Amino acid sequence: xxxxxxxxxxxxxxxxxxxxxxxxxxxxxxxxxxxxxxxxxxxxxxxxxxxxxxxxxxxxxxxxxxxxxxxxxxxxxxxxxxxxxxxxxxxxxxxxxxxxxxxxxxxxxxxxxxxxxxxxxxxxxxxxxxxxxxxxxxxxxxxxxxxxxxxxxxxxxxxxxxxxxxxxxxxxxxxxxxxxxxxxxxxxxxxxxxxxxxxxxxxxxxxxxxxxxxxxxxxxxxxxxxxxxxxxxxxxxxxxxxxxxxxxxxxxxxxxxxxxxxxxxxxxxxxxxxxxxxxxxxxxxxxxxxxxxxxxxxxxxxxxxxxxxxxxxxxxxxxxxxxxxxxxxxxxxxxxxxxxxxxxxxxxxxxxxxxxxxxxxxxxxxxxxxxxxxxxxxxxxxxxxxxxxxxxxxxxxxxxxxxxxxxxxxxxxxxxxx
Amino acid sequence: xxxxxxxxxxxxxxxxxxxxxxxxxxxxxxxxxxxxxxxxxxxxxxxxxxxxxxxxxxxxxxxxxxxxxxxxxxxxxxxxxxxxxxxxxxxxxxxxxxxxxxxxxxxxxxxxxxxxxxxxxxxxxxxxxxxxxxxxxxxxxxxxxxxxxxxxxxxxxxxxxxxxxxxxxxxxxxxxxxxxxxxxxxxxxxxxxxxxxxxxxxxxxxxxxxxxxxxxxxxxxxxxxxxxxxxxxxxxxxxxxxxxxxxxxxxxxxxxxxxxxxxxxxxxxxxxxxxxxxxxxxxxxxxxxxxxxxxxxxxxxxxxxxxxxxxxxxxxxxxxxxxxxxxxxxxxxxxxxxxxxxxxxxxxxxxxxxxxxxxxxxxxxxxxxxxxxxxxxxxxxxxxxxxxxxxxxxxxxxxxxxxxxxxxxxxxxxxxx
Numbered sequence: 087x088x089x090x091x092x093x094x095x096x097x098x099x100x101x102x103x104x105x106x107x108x109x110x111x112x113x114x115x116x117x118x119x120x121x122x123x124x125x126x127x128x129x130x131x132x133x134x135x136x137x138x139x140x141x142x143x144x145x146x147x148x149x150x151x152x153x154x155x156x157x158x159x160x161x162x163x164x165x166x167x168x169x170x171x172x173x174x175x176x177x178x179x180x181x182x183x184x185x186x187x188x189x190x191x192x193x194x195x196x197x198x199x200x201x202x203x204x205x206x207x208x209x210x211x212x213x214x215x216x217x218x219x220x221x222x223x224x225x226x227x228x229x230x231x232x233x234x235x236x237x238x239x240x241x242x243x244x245x246x247x248x249x250x251x252x253x254x255x256x257x258x259x260x261x262x263x264x265x266x267x268x269x270x271x272x273x274x275x276x277x278x279x280x281x282x283x284x285x286x287x288x289x290x291x292x293x294x295x296x297x298x299x300x301x302x303x304x305x306x307x308x309x310x311x312x313x314x315x316x317x318x319x320x321x322x323x324x325x326x327x328x329x330x331x332x333x334x335x336x337x338x339x340x341x342x343x344x345x346x347x348x349x350x351x352x353x354x355x356x357x358x359x360x361x362x363x364x365x366x367x368x369x370x371x372x373x374x375x376x377x378x379x380x381x382x383x384x385x386x387x388x389x390x391x392x393x394x395x396x397x398x399x400x401x402x403x404x405x406x407x408x409x410x411x412x413x414x415x416x417x418x419x420x421x422x423x424x425x426x427x428x429x430x431x432x433x434x435x436x437x438x439x440x441x442x443x444x445x446x447x448x449x450x451x452x453x454x455x456x457x458x459x460x461x462x463x464x465x466x467x468x469x470x471x472x473x474x475x476x477x478x479x480x481x482x483x484x485x486x487x488x489x490x491x492x493x494x495x496x497x498x499x500x501x502x503x504x
Numbered sequence: 505x506x507x508x509x510x511x512x513x514x515x516x517x518x519x520x521x522x523x524x525x526x527x528x529x530x531x532x533x534x535x536x537x538x539x540x541x542x543x544x545x546x547x548x549x550x551x552x553x554x555x556x557x558x559x560x561x562x563x564x565x566x567x568x569x570x571x572x573x574x575x576x577x578x579x580x581x582x583x584x585x586x587x588x589x590x591x592x593x594x595x596x597x598x599x600x601x602x603x604x605x606x607x608x609x610x611x612x613x614x615x616x617x618x619x620x621x622x623x624x625x626x627x628x629x630x631x632x633x634x635x636x637x638x639x640x641x642x643x644x645x646x647x648x649x650x651x652x653x654x655x656x657x658x659x660x661x662x663x664x665x666x667x668x669x670x671x672x673x674x675x676x677x678x679x680x681x682x683x684x685x686x687x688x689x690x691x692x693x694x695x696x697x698x699x700x701x702x703x704x705x706x707x708x709x710x711x712x713x714x715x716x717x718x719x720x721x722x723x724x725x726x727x728x729x730x731x732x733x734x735x736x737x738x739x740x741x742x743x744x745x746x747x748x749x750x751x752x753x754x755x756x757x758x759x760x761x762x763x764x765x766x767x768x769x770x771x772x773x774x775x776x777x778x779x780x781x782x783x784x785x786x787x788x789x790x791x792x793x794x795x796x797x798x799x800x801x802x803x804x805x806x807x808x809x810x811x812x813x814x815x816x817x818x819x820x821x822x823x824x825x826x827x828x829x830x831x832x833x834x835x836x837x838x839x840x841x842x843x844x845x846x847x848x849x850x851x852x853x854x855x856x857x858x859x860x861x862x863x864x865x866x867x868x869x870x871x872x873x874x875x876x877x878x879x880x881x882x883x884x885x886x887x888x889x890x891x892x893x894x895x896x897x898x899x900x901x902x903x904x905x906x907x908x909x910x911x912x913x914x915x916x917x918x919x920x921x
Contacts, residue, residue: 110822113793113835114709144708276712280704280735287701292531293854295693296902317734318697376530405527418530437710485713 093179094186096172104177107144115442116484118152132157137208141169141430142187145441147178161206163199165214167191168426204229210452211236216243235455237261242360242384251465259462261451266469268477270306273444277436279310281429282382289407295319300352303359304331323348354378357388364388375417380428389425407432446477510596511603513589521594524561532859533901539569547873549574554625556580556635559587559604562858567600578623582631584608586847627869628653633660652872654678659777659801668882676879678868683886685894690861694853696727699799702850706824712736717769720776721748740765772796774805784810797839806842824849863894
């Protein structure tokens, strides 16, 4: 076995604090813990090299450790310098995983970390927004040969991979982990929903009940955010570009409007669209004094800080993670976390139990491509349904809950057509 | 008057404290309008006011509003765990006397409160009756100075009622807590939102699907239950009052005694205002990984001594979460050492809520200054027209409004024939 490559972290002395956070995540991850004794038992991934890119905090770290304990050699980086917890990076490095991640470094330096992960000569990648896959097909195409497959965490990444597949450039199979039911139904909806609202509350110390909250984008993330905002007493308006989703929002008890219509009456705006400039200049210009702007979507440009800066005559930090932009007419707009993901940048990200499900999907997707890549054509593949169901069963069992079963007659009924 | 001195941790933190107070000011339209309006009539000018409420940015803004009205304000903290040193520093820089340090020992805190009392207050704005009870018990020579006091919490009102019964309350005290614009919003929505937010923040765990046992279904418990419900939890309410238990059921929750609920609960939140709501017998039967937090006024609703006796090891599992490992291998997690979770592990109530509560407090102090001679000693309510005036002003800041009865409707309601 090769000597473990040298990690790049801010300060190895932070390891104790990081390890404590990782242990908390481990304690609340019953599905990953069950898999450690079954599909991911020690030796099951022996000799495999896995590159992981994810927002680097305790839960991600635990995924890396589970893979390591299954026998893999693992290299990890964060998705962005805004989403790295240095203590967790140090803790992970102290446990024999190779880590390239330092919070707050310049973007160019961070991109070097992506390359370092690819230079690790990975057999499989666990990717986020297809960053590593893209790099391995462009700038670092010299490293694509060793890669037998990947799995993808996000809706945005799957969209990107389908574009690559359509153009015929994707050179290995990628499992759309995001599309697994145990991922998007829980992570995107309940995970983003709870953690987005919790982060806005804790960072603003403001009262949500009675506030007009505008949720821009009603995909799984938007659905979860709208639901939790309503749960803390807000009046929710949903902005959609898809008429069916707008109607769905209406049927869920919300108002559906165009952003042009509701920009002037919202108190809090939350984006979850996956596209740039979800809120634009003309909307900022019509907003009330004191509004809160937060992004919970896949991109940090859904609310572009640069646009606010162009419009503002004054800019200052008014509370940690809140920038106030004062407009020429003295209206003050407050942007959370510079438009970075509000549930991760100034908070701890999704709840542990949600990421236990998500990372169980990722770990098994990774295992799937490692074991079956020869049978899988290059392109985007769905996560095997039987693994998806196994994860749900394990989670239910950990809760002391169970699931019914069809009778033989019922099963037969569903399969006949006459 | 004695020289104005202060006892604080670090005057160098004033800039951060000011920034926090500025954020509060921005979302406190009512207090700001009182500062620029009703409170300028001179009634508070030169009045010595002692104030002891959880000393963070919102309380600081109340102190500044009273000082701006001309009062000579001295501030203490109602709980050393919830005092913010940066806010104290900012207050001192702006000319308010402060005796409070974060994390003060019990002895140190007593000394701080004593120094607050040494300002010889004429009006006391109190929380949990901490200042009033000490003044009467330990500084009887200062009682004659006191024109009146107002009280922030349910717990404090209960204490004052006991004092009144014993003939120990010799001045008019306004139960600010009992104003509509206080308890209906602060105790319920304020505590509800901030308690749930603090628990989610410090645990990073998922509320959806969790069995959350809310112990006590007063205004605080009602809010905590409602907000956990909004986060997708399955809420069980434990009450000792059967009417409230029934109310919990009608609100869509389950009601069960804690003896029953302790075995099914995953998270436990005490909101009783009493003591020992969760005891050794309950810890003995809780599930592995159970998490307990307190949203009640005092840190003794969870019997931590009993838990410590059951534990073989106590470790910090995360910031603000202590893990007690019991002999049989089960782990119990205690948030913020059983202190008031929304303040000790969060920023306290939302700003807009405290704008309402502290408008009640500011107008109570103002009312006492103007009317103390006409008021009877003992507990009083804030006059209803002042209370309703606060609600009307708040509605106006929201662009919302309220109807008025037609003369015919009013006549109908007032006639008995």
